[in-house]
Amino acid sequence: MPLAYPLPTDLSPATVTNTASLLRIVAFVLISGAAIFSRLFAVINFESIIHEFDPWFNYRATRILASKGFYEFWNWFDPTAWYPLGRVVGGTVYPGLMATSGVIYNFLHALNLPVDIRNVCVLLAPGFSALTAWATYMFTKELKDESAGLLAAAFIGIVPGYISRSVAGSYDNEAIAIFLLMITFFFWIKALKLGSVLFGTLAAVFYFYMVAAWGGYAFITNMIPLHALALILMGRFTSRLYAAYSSWYAIGTLASMQVPFVGFQPVRTSEHMAALAVFGLLQIVAFAQLVRAHVSSKHFQDLLFYAVVLAGLVGFAAFVGLTFKGWIAPWTGRFYSLWDTGYAKKYIPIIASVSEHQPTAWPSFFMDLQFLIFIFPAGVFMCFRVLRDEHVFVIIYALVASYFAGVMVRLMLTLTPVVCVASAIAFSTLLDTYIDPVEPELPEDTESVATAPPAATHSGAASRKSKKDKSAPTPVTALDDLVAATKSSNSATKGIFGLDTRITVIVNAIGMLCFFVVHCTWVTSHAYSSPSVVLASTNRDGSQHIIDDFREAYYWLRQNTPEDAVVMSWWDYGYQIAGMADRTTLVDNNTWNNTHIATVGKAMSSTEEVAYPILRKHDVDYVLIIFGGLIGYSGDDINKFLWMVRIAQGVWPDEIQEPNYFTPQGEYRVDERASETMKNSLMYKMSYYRFHEMFGPNPVFDRVRQQQLPKVGPTLDYLDEAFSSENWIVRIYQVKKEDLLGRDLKTANAFAQGKKHKRSKPTSRRRALIV
Amino acid sequence: MAPKSSSHTSSPVASLWNSYMENTSGRLKLIDAFLAFFILSGVLQFLYCVLVTDFPFNAFLAGFASTVGQFVLTAALRSQVNPENRGAFKDISPERAFADFALGSIVLHFFVYNFLG
Numbered sequence: 001m002p003l004a005y006p007l008p009t010d011l012s013p014a015t016v017t018n019t020a021s022l023l024r025i026v027a028f029v030l031i032s033g034a035a036i037f038s039r040l041f042a043v044i045n046f047e048s049i050i051h052e053f054d055p056w057f058n059y060r061a062t063r064i065l066a067s068k069g070f071y072e073f074w075n076w077f078d079p080t081a082w083y084p085l086g087r088v089v090g091g092t093v094y095p096g097l098m099a100t101s102g103v104i105y106n107f108l109h110a111l112n113l114p115v116d117i118r119n120v121c122v123l124l125a126p127g128f129s130a131l132t133a134w135a136t137y138m139f140t141k142e143l144k145d146e147s148a149g150l151l152a153a154a155f156i157g158i159v160p161g162y163i164s165r166s167v168a169g170s171y172d173n174e175a176i177a178i179f180l181l182m183i184t185f186f187f188w189i190k191a192l193k194l195g196s197v198l199f200g201t202l203a204a205v206f207y208f209y210m211v212a213a214w215g216g217y218a219f220i221t222n223m224i225p226l227h228a229l230a231l232i233l234m235g236r237f238t239s240r241l242y243a244a245y246s247s248w249y250a251i252g253t254l255a256s257m258q259v260p261f262v263g264f265q266p267v268r269t270s271e272h273m274a275a276l277a278v279f280g281l282l283q284i285v286a287f288a289q290l291v292r293a294h295v296s297s298k299h300f301q302d303l304l305f306y307a308v309v310l311a312g313l314v315g316f317a318a319f320v321g322l323t324f325k326g327w328i329a330p331w332t333g334r335f336y337s338l339w340d341t342g343y344a345k346k347y348i349p350i351i352a353s354v355s356e357h358q359p360t361a362w363p364s365f366f367m368d369l370q371f372l373i374f375i376f377p378a379g380v381f382m383c384f385r386v387l388r389d390e391h392v393f394v395i396i397y398a399l400v401a402s403y404f405a406g407v408m409v410r411l412m413l414t415l416t417p418v419v420c421v422a423s424a425i426a427f428s429t430l431l432d433t434y435i436d437p438v439e440p441e442l443p444e445d446t447e448s449v450a451t452a453p454p455a456a457t458h459s460g461a462a463s464r465k466s467k468k469d470k471s472a473p474t475p476v477t478a479l480d481d482l483v484a485a486t487k488s489s490n491s492a493t494k495g496i497f498g499l500d501t502r503i504t505v506i507v508n509a510i511g512m513l514c515f516f517v518v519h520c521t522w523v524t525s526h527a528y529s530s531p532s533v534v535l536a537s538t539n540r541d542g543s544q545h546i547i548d549d550f551r552e553a554y555y556w557l558r559q560n561t562p563e564d565a566v567v568m569s570w571w572d573y574g575y576q577i578a579g580m581a582d583r584t585t586l587v588d589n590n591t592w593n594n595t596h597i598a599t600v601g602k603a604m605s606s607t608e609e610v611a612y613p614i615l616r617k618h619d620v621d622y623v624l625i626i627f628g629g630l631i632g633y634s635g636d637d638i639n640k641f642l643w644m645v646r647i648a649q650g651v652w653p654d655e656i657q658e659p660n661y662f663t664p665q666g667e668y669r670v671d672e673r674a675s676e677t678m679k680n681s682l683m684y685k686m687s688y689y690r691f692h693e694m695f696g697p698n699p700v701f702d703r704v705r706q707q708q709l710p711k712v713g714p715t716l717d718y719l720d721e722a723f724s725s726e727n728w729i730v731r732i733y734q735v736k737k738e739d740l741l742g743r744d745l746k747t748a749n750a751f752a753q754g755k756k757h758k759r760s761k762p763t764s765r766r767r768a769l770i771v
Numbered sequence: 772m773a774p775k776s777s778s779h780t781s782s783p784v785a786s787l788w789n790s791y792m793e794n795t796s797g798r799l800k801l802i803d804a805f806l807a808f809f810i811l812s813g814v815l816q817f818l819y820c821v822l823v824t825d826f827p828f829n830a831f832l833a834g835f836a837s838t839v840g841q842f843v844l845t846a847a848l849r850s851q852v853n854p855e856n857r858g859a860f861k862d863i864s865p866e867r868a869f870a871d872f873a874l875g876s877i878v879l880h881f882f883v884y885n886f887l888g
Contacts, residue, residue, distance in 0.1 A: 197871035239859050243847035250840035254882045294790040
């Protein structure tokens, strides 16, 4: 049998196996190292702090857990969030992330490694990314073989689509959720393959962990039933499917209800009904199978078939009826907006206002997944070619996740694992084909030319036979394949000739892998490793200039205000104020009460006279806004202002109207041509208060909006400027108390500035209305 | 695979019953009796919930889920130890199936007791 290149012949199978497992272990160490170290850019370039907004709450909750214990955390009522209302944290949080860090923290302390809880939180995501790589390896191994598994692990270790949510310091639920997603799917596939209750139970236990960790568990709750349903419809029902699905559902559903935030949702809401329906259908199908084993009448089988179909329809109708009668809650807005993509923008502006909830553009697919995105369809196609039960799962997962990732940017995260798996299958098939040293035998040209039809059938049969021969021993690894190739003498009529073709393709493939690594490292270091708490800019000489206004202002609040001071800001900054400034906030990133947020939006977008009673009624002491006009920080509150207006308009449509904030031409401007409502709004006044003084005689210029502002800035009567950070990014205003003489603050201010007292109206009538 | 002995009886249900009684081993019949007990228990609990009250809803769910869960675990055990399904479960011996069943039941009842409240 011809070989393209010589192979050593005197190797014992044991040597080959041992070498293969040694290589696997080494590869795993390297993959884990790459996964962890590529996530450390932010820690090394800046410092070991928590990034973004949401992680600050997780961090604060974890600190409570680490210092006061689990039961305190479980029953924690936080009076400092949502100020007049407070927040029952134990019942409104997914506790998996905090519990995980708490366990690691206590474990390290038990080993006499006194690590700060902050460092545990910062480094949790890189640590779990290594575990994700391992789980992806196990998952892909079930689909193809170990070599594809290693490729998938290497892909997911460094792919930017996953790194973006798991850099060091990004202490968010997704940090552990993707690991739990992959491990749950692995156990599900394993349970389905073996029909084992043990693996079904393990899948349920990890499903429980996933439910405790991330709201995205609904994805698993719908993926597994969808897979089971597809298998039933394809006529692939087996007792293995019954054992795997039933044990997963029965244990997993009960387990998921233990999380207080989830509660009775698994039996009450539409998102969970698919799982219940498939569970019911499986019982019926299994019973029908049992009966069919005992009765052989053709007529009876037909009857059973109709009975199954009928039962399915009746169950579906019952579900629809229950939903309409209101016993089962319909889809929540967040979930529903995935189907009707225009829904959120029309009805729930607070969902549409989050930048992560926008549709994904094409370049971000290429940026996050590089060459994986175009070999991903090939991998899915190869799953079709094999199409065992587990390949159906990958195909469904790929379709569903692709759709969701197209609808919403943040769901790119759930697409990334399946892209890595499918690409690894495609890529390792390519490598298998071109590394395989077996050369095809030359077809007998003369014979086939002479007697065309019989030769064609003969060669067809031969190729089919040889295919069968090849697949019969089922080579587990590429190395087993090599060994098999040296020993067996099966002949192939299809294959690759010569060493040069092999080398061309393999060099190209390895080149793609190398560029992938370079791309991933570049994207990670440039795009995804900047803590939003500190802003970095580069000076002309290439040195780094750090803008640290956020922490400057938050620490000012922490050290210079009374401990029970109430700070009002837009909800984006609620968690950071609570975490860094340690002060009471009105609204925060957990947007559970829309009206309360709309109240803040109304205060920000109305005139001082209207806003002041709102502020006083809510005991607000300080108002904090973000202003980027001086240094060109575009994510400031003036740019978010329209969302405040829209959210307030949703609750008070006759007091706040969005068109009033535009110029007559329909432009959103802040210069002289800005509308009067805009100029008189509290947000405008607070942002540009004393701004013109920075420029002296020069024109006053807003560097974000690129507009020239009027020479005379706005005046404030009801607020005092308390603090403005170095670059004016954070501005804090103190709410004045009522005037001691009972005048309204505008009059009092005018009097203090020596303006002429107008006698047109008695002062007592113009007192600010305080109820 | 389908054993037949019963096309001479008139009613399909009766033929099913006869075939079942003739062709099922004692062990499987024991398991089936157990399954019937679960169905009875589940139906009674459900009737109580519908007719009387569902007030401690978590207690109802825990009790009902324990019967349903135990039912499906036992049914899975039944299909795993059924000699007719040897082909489907190549890697699971009856002993292994029983150990899996025991483990799944323990985990299930851990959650049930936690949820009873």
